[in-house]
Amino acid sequence: MNTRETRPTFPFQTQNGSPELGAFREATNTAEPAGDCLALPNLLNSFAELAPVLCGELRRGAILNSYLLAAGLNQIVEDYLHQEPFLVSRAPRYLARLPQPFGRIAASAARKLSRWTFRARRARLYTTHLEKWQQELASFVGTLARSVLDGACLTSWQSEAQAWADQLLLNLDRLPTGLRREVVRIPSCFRSFDQHPEDLERLGAKVAASWPRRSTPLAVVGVRTSGSYLAPLLAASLVARGYSDVHCLTVRPGQQLLASEQATLRTVTERGGLVLLIDDPPTTGKSLSDSADALVLAGAPTHSIVLALQLLEGQVELPVHLRRYSAVLLPWSEWTVHDRLQPASVQQTLAELWKPGFAVQSVESVPIPMRLAPRSHVRALYRTYLLDTATGQSWERYVYVKGVGLGYFGEHSLAVAQALPGRVPKVYGVRDGLVYREWLPEEQRLTAIAPSDKQRVAQGIASYIVDRNRRLAVPDDISLALVGRLPAWEAASNLLCRAFGRAWPLARLLVDPYARWLLRGQQPCVIDGDMSLGHWFWDGSAEGTLRKVNADERAFSHLDLSSFDAVFDLAGAAVGCQDEAMVAELRRAYERLVGVPVSEEKWLLYQLVHIWDQKREHSGRELEVERASAQAIQRYLRATVFAGVALSHGGEFCGLDVDGVLETEHLGFPSMSPRAAVSLRALALHGFRPIIVTGRSLDEVRERCTSYPLVGGVAEYGSVAYNHTTGRIRTLLSESDQAALERLRKWLHGREGVSLDPSYRHSVRAFRLDSSGRRRHLDTKTVARALAESGTLKQVRPIEGEAQTDFVALHIDKGIGVRALLKDLASESLVERERPLALAVGDTEADRPLLALAERAFAPSQSTSNLRGARVTVVGRPYQAGLEEVVRQVIGHRPGECVVCALPDLAPETRTLLDLLAAQEKGTLSIIEAVVRLAIRPAWSERAGAQMRGKERR
Numbered sequence: 001m002n003t004r005e006t007r008p009t010f011p012f013q014t015q016n017g018s019p020e021l022g023a024f025r026e027a028t029n030t031a032e033p034a035g036d037c038l039a040l041p042n043l044l045n046s047f048a049e050l051a052p053v054l055c056g057e058l059r060r061g062a063i064l065n066s067y068l069l070a071a072g073l074n075q076i077v078e079d080y081l082h083q084e085p086f087l088v089s090r091a092p093r094y095l096a097r098l099p100q101p102f103g104r105i106a107a108s109a110a111r112k113l114s115r116w117t118f119r120a121r122r123a124r125l126y127t128t129h130l131e132k133w134q135q136e137l138a139s140f141v142g143t144l145a146r147s148v149l150d151g152a153c154l155t156s157w158q159s160e161a162q163a164w165a166d167q168l169l170l171n172l173d174r175l176p177t178g179l180r181r182e183v184v185r186i187p188s189c190f191r192s193f194d195q196h197p198e199d200l201e202r203l204g205a206k207v208a209a210s211w212p213r214r215s216t217p218l219a220v221v222g223v224r225t226s227g228s229y230l231a232p233l234l235a236a237s238l239v240a241r242g243y244s245d246v247h248c249l250t251v252r253p254g255q256q257l258l259a260s261e262q263a264t265l266r267t268v269t270e271r272g273g274l275v276l277l278i279d280d281p282p283t284t285g286k287s288l289s290d291s292a293d294a295l296v297l298a299g300a301p302t303h304s305i306v307l308a309l310q311l312l313e314g315q316v317e318l319p320v321h322l323r324r325y326s327a328v329l330l331p332w333s334e335w336t337v338h339d340r341l342q343p344a345s346v347q348q349t350l351a352e353l354w355k356p357g358f359a360v361q362s363v364e365s366v367p368i369p370m371r372l373a374p375r376s377h378v379r380a381l382y383r384t385y386l387l388d389t390a391t392g393q394s395w396e397r398y399v400y401v402k403g404v405g406l407g408y409f410g411e412h413s414l415a416v417a418q419a420l421p422g423r424v425p426k427v428y429g430v431r432d433g434l435v436y437r438e439w440l441p442e443e444q445r446l447t448a449i450a451p452s453d454k455q456r457v458a459q460g461i462a463s464y465i466v467d468r469n470r471r472l473a474v475p476d477d478i479s480l481a482l483v484g485r486l487p488a489w490e491a492a493s494n495l496l497c498r499a500f501g502r503a504w505p506l507a508r509l510l511v512d513p514y515a516r517w518l519l520r521g522q523q524p525c526v527i528d529g530d531m532s533l534g535h536w537f538w539d540g541s542a543e544g545t546l547r548k549v550n551a552d553e554r555a556f557s558h559l560d561l562s563s564f565d566a567v568f569d570l571a572g573a574a575v576g577c578q579d580e581a582m583v584a585e586l587r588r589a590y591e592r593l594v595g596v597p598v599s600e601e602k603w604l605l606y607q608l609v610h611i612w613d614q615k616r617e618h619s620g621r622e623l624e625v626e627r628a629s630a631q632a633i634q635r636y637l638r639a640t641v642f643a644g645v646a647l648s649h650g651g652e653f654c655g656l657d658v659d660g661v662l663e664t665e666h667l668g669f670p671s672m673s674p675r676a677a678v679s680l681r682a683l684a685l686h687g688f689r690p691i692i693v694t695g696r697s698l699d700e701v702r703e704r705c706t707s708y709p710l711v712g713g714v715a716e717y718g719s720v721a722y723n724h725t726t727g728r729i730r731t732l733l734s735e736s737d738q739a740a741l742e743r744l745r746k747w748l749h750g751r752e753g754v755s756l757d758p759s760y761r762h763s764v765r766a767f768r769l770d771s772s773g774r775r776r777h778l779d780t781k782t783v784a785r786a787l788a789e790s791g792t793l794k795q796v797r798p799i800e801g802e803a804q805t806d807f808v809a810l811h812i813d814k815g816i817g818v819r820a821l822l823k824d825l826a827s828e829s830l831v832e833r834e835r836p837l838a839l840a841v842g843d844t845e846a847d848r849p850l851l852a853l854a855e856r857a858f859a860p861s862q863s864t865s866n867l868r869g870a871r872v873t874v875v876g877r878p879y880q881a882g883l884e885e886v887v888r889q890v891i892g893h894r895p896g897e898c899v900v901c902a903l904p905d906l907a908p909e910t911r912t913l914l915d916l917l918a919a920q921e922k923g924t925l926s927i928i929e930a931v932v933r934l935a936i937r938p939a940w941s942e943r944a945g946a947q948m949r950g951k952e953r954r
Contacts, residue, residue: 204237217273377403529554718817815849
């Protein structure tokens with residue numbers, strides 16, 4: 001919510017009352033949420049915006065929301081007191097990875113600089129007064145925590161609480177401007193997980209049972225952000241159990257402790273006390289480990305540190321590096337959420353939500369598929385029977401119950417449901433962290449789209465996005481200010497900075513403003529964030545409306561990627577669709593509704609962010625994610641660099657290798673740089689007919705032929721040829737070859753440490769993963785055993801690459817594949833020539849048969865030395881810069897610098913993105929060139945600066 005009055009906003013709403021029921025259908029389908037709540041559509045609010053909301057909740061006597069809001073304000077202040085410049089705080093970790101001993105020396109210097117800047121900033125801000133103010137606020141939070149655990153309302157001390165809050169916030173305008181503008185961080189514990197204050201009571205009981213002496217000094221230390229909410233509750237539980245000396249503070253990994261915090265730790269530990277470290281349920285445990293290390297550096301002995309944690313479903317023990325600490329654990333089976341999901345509890349809640357006069361006769365649990373992942377909300381399904389006590393009529397209805405978050409974090413679901421009637425399931429109410437809503441039949445889930453339904457479904461999804469944009473509008477795109485918190489624009493910037501290699505810290509200073517400007521929301525709104533097809537339901541009728549589930553969960557989750565741009569949702573739907581025709585229809589439908597085209601740059605970057613997010617969330621999908629990212633880049637180049645390029649029908653053929661010539665993996669996936677794209681464009685426009693000759697799979701060759709100006713391609717080292725002009729596929733394998741490859745594939749399949757790429761059907765691509773998760777080729781012994789034990793030693797040959805080992809039929813090579821393709825593309829006389837290609841470029845030994853077919857054969861400078869000779873000219877530059885040099889020699893000028901092959905007039909943002917993608921084309925030189933181009937303030941930077949200055953004036 002936003003308190004500004006100069007611009008329209010969607011205000012928070014306080015809902016009261018019960019649903020009006022006339023019949024069971026009305027009771028379920030038109031019910032208004034019951035009970036007092038704080039329905040905030042936007043959960044990312046600044047300190048200045050949340051402070052008045054806290055006062056309002058105190059006046060209402062809403063103890064839980066008051067506690068959550070006060071804890072959020074305290075978190076903002078604590079982070080403000082501890083913050084350091086973004087790059088300075090991360091420099092030691094980056095520099096430590098540089099070659100030794102330089103990395104160690106540089107990291108040590110960076111740590112000293114970090115400490116110096118931290119102290120200098122505190123001296124400049126005169127933070128003593130602010131620290132005392134924060135301590136009063138923390139004391140207030142602790143008092144509210146005790147009230148939450150007591151289960152009492154504020155009636156007994158409401159006037160005192162209001163006076164306390166009013167006094168704390170009386171001089172709000174005197175607080176530092178930067179503090180007032182800071183945006184609260186959403187705690188995973190009470191938003192994305194189903195933790196509850198009663199769980200902290202149970203943890204407190206376990207601590208008390210393990211250390212029964214109540215005079216033991218205790219320091220409860222929460223790992224921010226969740227620790228700002230969990231630690232006061234655990235401390236309050238311990239105080240209620242009779243502990244007389246309990247302190248509460250928080251830490252954030254990577255940030256230094258204040259002198260007062262270090263003094264508290266020393267006081268507790270020197271008297272033989274305990275340091276109870278609390279956070280979300282761990283996955284890797286890195287944040288907890290880093291926080292514990294910081295406590296040890298601050299003077300807390302390792303033996304004094306005790307982890308107080310809840311464990312998620314399937315967790316039976318802590319990660320290895322946390323086991324050196326004592327621990328008090330609350331396993332998943334003991335979480336209190338299970339009590340609230342019991343049928344009797346659900347029946348009581350539904351009776352409160354639905355109108356008096358209608359009795360909930362019975363509630364029984366119905367099996368439902370398990371959660372997609374342990375780190376997600378609980379969910380359950382119930383068959384309910386409702387009786388109208390006046391008429392005796394009864395109905396049966398299924399009710400879906402799902403965790404949504406505690407207090408106003410979960411009541412956000414009501415704001416979404418009320419803003420989007422008919423587009424999301426009917427919500428009956430939110431109670432105690434659970435939402436109660438109608439159940440949509442599984443047979444209506446949109447799992448596949450028939451060709452005849454594509455336009456209707458695309459229109460439905462686009463209209464949902466546009467309607468949401470209108471109904472859940474916010475005045476400003478808050479994500480632009482969330483530096484270091486991985487909003488969508490920052491994730492996009494991180495992806496682009498990969499092109500700068502180890503120079504990425506310098507690049508961040510220049511790429512971040514570009515990404516922020518490009519990915520800003522034109523009409524900011526609370527997005528959905530999870531647009532995959534599996535979350536859509538439709539009855540298939542012409543009158544039926546698409547309805548979206550999980551419309552309230554992803555926008556403000558622990559997975560970050562904050563955005564207030566509706567196009568982010570549109571790109572998410574496109575990535576989840578995986579049907580290019582459907583994606584095109586979806587984009588057209590959206591652009592028709594809003595009347596403004598989506599820029600190609602925004603479309604590309606949002607898709608790359610969504611694809612990267614899939615890799616982050618789902619391990620084992622690396623190949624799929626890599627290929628999807630490559631396709632996104634290919635489509636972007638087709639729409640920009642290759643737009644309007646027509647192929648010659650009578651020109652000479654040129655054969656180009658893909659990896660190392662046309663494409664590299666500087667971005668973390670195969671992609672063609674702008675320099676290579678312009679070179680390929682120049683070849684096509686100057687009358688050549690390019691074909692690609694590669695070890696990649698047939699499907700990948702077809703994808704590139706669709707996006708690049710290619711007449712065809714040879715895949716899997718010559719095993720199969722593809723004619724793009726006719727769509728014909730010609731395999732060159734005999735039945736004996738296919739049988740041998742299948743035997744080898746079966747031998748490798750399931751072999752420990754060996755993975756296969758399933759898209760390779762005319763050869764076998766195998767790889768292993770190293771300790772960092774990167775793909776590597778198989779070791780020599782494994783290759784030898786595979787060939788010998790599968791009986792394919794005399795039929796199959798291995799080709800070793802850096803990231804894989806390919807197995808190809810013994811008599812197959814790229815030259816054979818090229819001749820087979822040319823039979824489909826050209827006359828028989830051309831195929832019979834010794835050198836039917838006018839030009840060929842390759843960089844490995846596997847390319848030798850290809851190069852032998854060309855009148856002019858070239859190799860970039862990184863190519864293997866045995867390619868050098870009279871027939872092959874090795875140019876002076878590597879990779880795609882080498883390809884550009886080759887094309888320059890062939891056409892007589894630099895690609896793109898004549899009237900025939902010159903690029904069209906591109907928008908400033910397009911040229912800037914192409915410059916970014918070109919950063920590593922020529923190594924260090926191209927990185928410097930890209931940095932210089934970004935630093936000279938191009939047109940987009942001027943517009944971005946004007947926009948920011950206008951915003952400040954408002």
